[in-house]
Amino acid sequence: MTKTATPQSSGGDVRLQGISKTYGSFTAVHPLDLTVPAGSFFALLGASGCGKTTTLRMIAGLEEPTTGTVELAGQDVTVLPPYKRQVNTVFQNYALFPHLDIYENVAFGLRRRGIKSVKKQVEEMLDLVQLGPMARRKPQQLSGGQQQRVAVARALINHPQVLLLDEPLGALDLKLRRQMQLELKRIQTEVGITFVHVTHDQEEAMTMADTVAVMNGGRVEQLGAPADLYENPATTFVANFLGTSNLIEAEVVEAGGDELLLKAADAKLRLPAARCSASARTGEKVLAGVRPEKVALRHADDAGSITEGHNRLPGRIKDASFIGVSTQYVVDVPGLGELAVYEQNIERDGRLVPGAEIVLHWSPAHTFGLDATQDIQAGADLDEEAA
Amino acid sequence: MEHHQQPEPLSAVELAAMRRSATNGRLAMTRRSLLRAGGAMAAVTGGLGALAACGIPPAGRTDAVASQDHSRKEKRLNFSNWTEYMDVSDDGKHHPTLDRFTRRTGIAVKYTEDINDNDEFFGKVQAQLAAGQDTGRDLIVLTDWMCARMISLGWIQELDPANLPHxxxxxxxxxxxxxxxxxxxxxxxxxxxxxxxxxxxxxxxGRKVDSVSQLLEDPQLKGRVGFLSEMRDSIGLTLLDMGKKPEEVTADDFDAAIARLQKGVDSKQIRRFTGNDYTTDLDKGDLAACVAWAGDIVQLQNDNPDIEYVVPKSGYMTSTDNLMVPNKARHKENAERLIDYFYEPKVAAQLAAYINYVCPVDGVREELAKIDKKAADNPLILPDKEMAARSHSFRALTAKENKVFSQKFSDLTGA
Amino acid sequence: MTTTETPAPAEEQTTAPLEVRKTPARKRLVPYWLLLPGILWLIVFFAAPLVYQASTSIQTGSLEEGFKVTWHFATYWDALGEYWPQFVRSVGYAAIATALCLLLGYPLAYLIAFKAGRWRNVVMILVIAPFFTSFLIRTLAWKTILADGGPVVAALNSLHLLDVTSALGITEGHRVLATPLAVVCGLTYNFLPFMVLPLYTSLERIDPRLHEAAGDLYARPATTFRRVTFPLSMPGVVAGTLLTFIPAAGDYINAELLGSTDQKMIGNVIQSQFLRVLDYPTAAALSFILMAAILAMVTIYIRKSGTEDLV
Structure with missing residues (x-):
């Protein structure tokens, strides 16, 4: 075990340069560059088959990149086999050794590195994941959540530079998943190791990660902090996959200033030029987007009281669902189709029922602009499918 | 517990497989708990009584020797024989001699090659014959010593000479x-x-090997000598070589012959005691010299010019395979007519031309010469007077002797 | 869930208030009726022959006089005293053949399970193909392979390997046939599929991610095999060794065709006693001793290998 240097307590950075993976004629991952800063919680988010797991496996050494290099903490590890990399993985469905008890599962990595006295470390680690009393049970005698924690403990005990997590919470029920998200985040903060987390659950990615890379079709669509991605999606895929977006096809009527003036159906919409990721010359098409919770409803009779300068669209309520904290409306806008609106239940207007004529309005600052040549539906239904 | 024997023909391999699975206890491992229950049940219900209840009745105890003969009504015949012991047409689908018999007599012959081994066949039919039941066979072919056993057990019907003129x-x-x-x-x-x-x-x-003494003593042959696992042939030839007559073998003679062969085993002169598989060994030269059955040698010589045979000066053993009608056979007369048919020289010649053993029928030479001149001149198929005079056969043994001798011979062969 | 549910429907309560929870007797017996064919099968083909055999082993008599149960247990001692060399030899040959089967079969099964890819089915068929011919024919084929003048013996001779094996007493002069080596070769060959198939089944069941996990946790491939793959394939190893050892110990065809007088196994003795000597009690007693010995060895083996719950 000469090649595996003594583990360090802090994480290392991961640098992927031009790595790609093809299987025959199928390209799982297109050449991509990615840097995961040391000590960060990084999420690879995407639907199944988007290449996120393949990327993770290339970092772990379980998959050999077709092109490109993998660097861990400044060392090129592209050709190193997994057992020589300072990386540990929490596998999907955990891959615990069924013939070993929990104690031996957790001790496995230490023993392989020739460490004689593992007792103290294993016990500490089991305490960290609150499984001390289960030490002598076999994995199949534990619940899903417990197994998940064993998998984390088994990986973490080795103090890897980078911890890779492949859909670690996928097999858990919703409540446990939320709990474990917080737990993992806590552990990450405590140990300071770099986490690379693969998930299809956008909420999970946003809750836990410092940085999220949204992957689609073997490419990184967009990379950034969760709030940044949410507020400023660069593609229709990100707009639809991360939360919900209303995307409106519009034509640029006036360009040049800080604001673009758009025409959608009969309405005029304004969009800050800085928030438009597409080129927007006069006469060109763009997609104007706005998040449902940013949109407000006003009964048509009160249309006059809408703040001056807001984008507004007339429509009729098609459907309203009360879900406690908010009410979700589906509004039919003539010429533009259906738009979603989430309204906080602060002061409920009794007139806002299906069939009511209303006006939608929002601040132009909340509008974002996307390239209209993209598929407007990209990523819209993938979230539920993958889950 | 009388129906313990396998009712239907089974090959040696199948028997072996059954015996293995019955003795290996594999079932016992996988069905442990079930067996425990089954075992307990057997112990309670059957118990020791069951053990005591299943003796084997004396074999000879059959009262109904003569069977009701249905030959006149049923123009049929069930004939059990060894494999490759009947002439076959070129297309391999017919037995011409049997077909002719059917055409002439109207008796349909159901010919089955279900005898592979005397002992095995005995095991197969033993229970039925001991119980005085029909074996479903009207005509069987067994080797003389087994015939002797079955006749002495009273399981074979006496033939009617009136039906057997030829x-x-x-x-x-x-x-x-x-x-x-x-x-x-x-x-x-x-x-x-x-x-x-x-x-x-x-x-x-290029050496000639012409006596049992040479088989047992010639150092050039060490480790490449075979004897037959058929006791009467191997011991018989050894006795003749020692100047004793197998027809009058005593226990002391037998022991002396065994001792002689044992020396050959101990000195590694003898390689193996073989069944039918000796032919390939001899053909390839793994056995340089051996005790062999003449019919096999006739066939081997056709393909391999290096194969030679010698009729020892001291004499040779001839055993016979014999046609018999077992008790309770339904078609005794039909069977007798078939026996008689095969004693017509013309029919016998046709058979002799096909299977290369000694034809027991006089007056065949001319007929056989018409078909196959070479066969007619081969003393292994039609022995001349001088050759016939040197033929010997083993004394019929009592059951007790048979057991003792077989045990000794068995020990000699390592089992 | 049902226990916390509302009580049984009211009408049932009124008609049979005391028997609400009772299943009708007929219904309760259903599983036993379903077991019946199996039990009958076992009685007819296993228990009855066993009782019959047990009875035969304590009888005395002869074919002519008949055999009677005389509780003659001495047959067992006599048989054991007379034939213990063949017993020892059977166990020895079977154990060696089983070990060889494991050595040959494990890499083969491993290859099929993990490396064969789309050739997997083809290789599997190749493993099973010998079964399409009879046991006897397959064994006879080995007489040609190992013939004194054949290429195998010639090669072994030119390497002077036969000198070594002769010195060790497992071959005889410059030949392989009619020696212990030939018998063990035959046993190994004939029972190899019984080793490969269970091994393959248990290897194939191993989640490949466990290999990845081991590699990820700093285990080199060899260590992964030792610590993960092999322990997880233990059920296959145990099943395979049993399926090989048990029939090999009772086999007589290999010894008969490939061996000489000094290689006869207990199966040959049983066959000879049963068919030639017509000493049914001794044959039955030998069968029982063999059965008991194997049962005892197998029980100890399973205990030791600690796979009772896995088999």
Whole structure:
């Protein structure tokens, strides 16, 4: 075990340069560059088959990149086999050794590195994941959540530079998943190791990660902090996959200033030029987007009281669902189709029922602009499918 | 517990497989708990009583010897024989001699090759015959010592000479009066099987091997000598070599012959005691010289010019395979007519041309010469007077002797 | 869930208030009726022959006089005293053949399970193909392979390997046939598929991610095999060794065709006693001793290998 240097307590950075993976004629991952800063919680988010797991496996050494290099903490590890990399993985469905008890599962990595006295470390680690009393049970005698924690403990005990997590919470029920998200985040903060987390659950990615890379079709669509991605999606895929977006096809009527003036159906919409990721010359098409919770409803009779300068669209309520904290409306806008609106239940207007004529309005600052040549539906239904 | 034998034909391999699975306890491992329950049940219900209840009745205890003969009504016949012991047409689908018999007599022959081994066949039919039941066979072919056992057990019907004019007239003198069936009251010879010495010229380096003494003592042959696992042939030839007559073998003679062979085993002169598989060994030269059955040698010589045989000066053993009608057979007369048919020289010649054992029928030479001149001149198929005079056969043994001798021979062969 | 549910429907309560929870007797017996064919099968083909055999082993007599149960247990001692060399030899040959089967079969099964890819089915068929011919024919084929003048013996001779094996007493002069080596070769060959198939089944069941996990946790491939793959394939190893050892110990065809007088196994003795000597009690007693010995060895083996719950 000469090649595996003594583990360090802090994480290392991961640098992927031009790595790609093809299987025959199928390209799982297109050449991509990615840097995961040391000590960060990084999420690879995407639907199944988007290449996120393949990327993770290339970092772990379980998959050999077709092109490109993998660097861990400044060392090129592209050709190193997994057992020589300072990386540990929490596998999907955990891959615990069924013939070993929990104690031996957790001790496995230490023993392989020739460490004689593992007792103290294993016990500490089991305490960290609150499984001390289960030490002598076999994995199949534990619940899903417990197994998940064993998998984390088994990986973490080795103090890897980078911890890779492949859909670690996928097999858990919703409540446990939320709990474990917080737990993992806590552990990450405590140990300071770099986490690379693969998930299809956008909420999970946003809750836990410092940085999220949204992957689609073997490419990184967009990379950034969760709030940044949410507020400023660069593609229709990100707009639809991360939360919900209303995307409106519009034509640029006036360009040049800080604001673009758009025409959608009969309405005029304004969009800050800085928030438009597409080129927007006069006469060109763009997609104007706005998040449902940013949109407000006003009964048509009160249309006059809408703040001056807001984008507004007339429509009729098609459907309203009360879900406690908010009410979700589906509004039919003539010429533009259906738009979603989430309204906080602060002061409920009794007139806002299906069939009511209303006006939608929002601040132009909340509008974002996307390239209209993209598929407007990209990523819209993938979230539920993958889950 | 009388129906313990396998009712239907089983190959040696199948038998072996059954025996293995019955003795290996594999089932016991996988069905542990079930077996425990089953075992307990058997112990409670059956218990020791069950053990005591299943003796084997004396074999000879059959009262109903004569069977109701249905020959006149049922123009049929069930004939059980060894494999490759009947002429076959070129297309391999017909037995011409049997077809002719059917055409002539109207008796349909159901010919089954279900005898592979005397002992095995005995095991197969033993229970039925002991219980006085029909075996479903009207005509069977077994080797003389087994015939002797079955006749002495009273399981074989006496034949009616009136139905056997050709057989009575044409049976070779050599075979007329065996001690175990005086006057051929119960049996007629199907084929004679001389046991002689054969060798592979190439393997012996051109040396001639002509006696049992040479087989046992010639250092050039060390580790490449085979004897037959058929006790009477191997011991018989050894006795003749020692100047004793197998027809009058005593326990002391037998022991002396065993001792002689044992020396050959201990000195590694003898490689193996073989069944039918010796032919390939001899053909390849793994056995340089061995005790062999003449019919096999005739066939081997066709393909391999290095195979030679010698009829030892001291004499050779001839055993016979014999046609018999077991008790309770439904078609005894039909069977007798078939026996008689095969004693017509023309029919016998046709058979002799096809299977290369000793033809027991006089007056065949001319007919056989018409078909196959070479076969007619081969003393292994039609022995001349001088050759016939040197033929010997083993004394019929009592059951007790048979057990003792078999045990000793078995020990000699390592099992 | 049902226990916390509302009580049984009211009408049932009124008609049979005391028997609400009772299943009708007929219904309760259903599983036993379903077991019946199996039990009958076992009684007819296993228990009855066993009782019959047990009875035969304590009888005395002869074919002519008949055999009677005389509780003659001495047959067992006599048989054991007379034939213990063949017993020892059977166990020895079977154990060696089983070990060889494991050595040959494990890499083969491993290859099929993990490396064969789309050739997997083809290789599997190749493993099973010998079964399409009879046991006897397959064994006879080995007489040609190992013939004194054949290429195998010639090669072994030119390497002077036969000198070594002769010195060790497992071959005889410059030949392989009619020696212990030939018998063990035959046993190994004939029972190899019984080793490969269970091994393959248990290897194939191993989640490949466990290999990845081991590699990820700093285990080199060899260590992964030792610590993960092999322990997880233990059920296959145990099943395979049993399926090989048990029939090999009772086999007589290999010894008969490939061996000489000094290689006869207990199966040959049983066959000879049963068919030639017509000493049914001794044959039955030998069968029982063999059965008991194997059962005892197998029980100890399973205990030791600690796979009772896995088999």
């Amino acid at each position: 057989a009575y007239a044409n049976l070779s003198a050599q075979f007329r009066n065996p001690a175990w069936d005086p006057g051929r009251a119960h049996s007629y010879v199907w084929q004679g099987i001389p046991a002689i010495i054969a060798y592979n010229k190439k393997a012996t380096g």
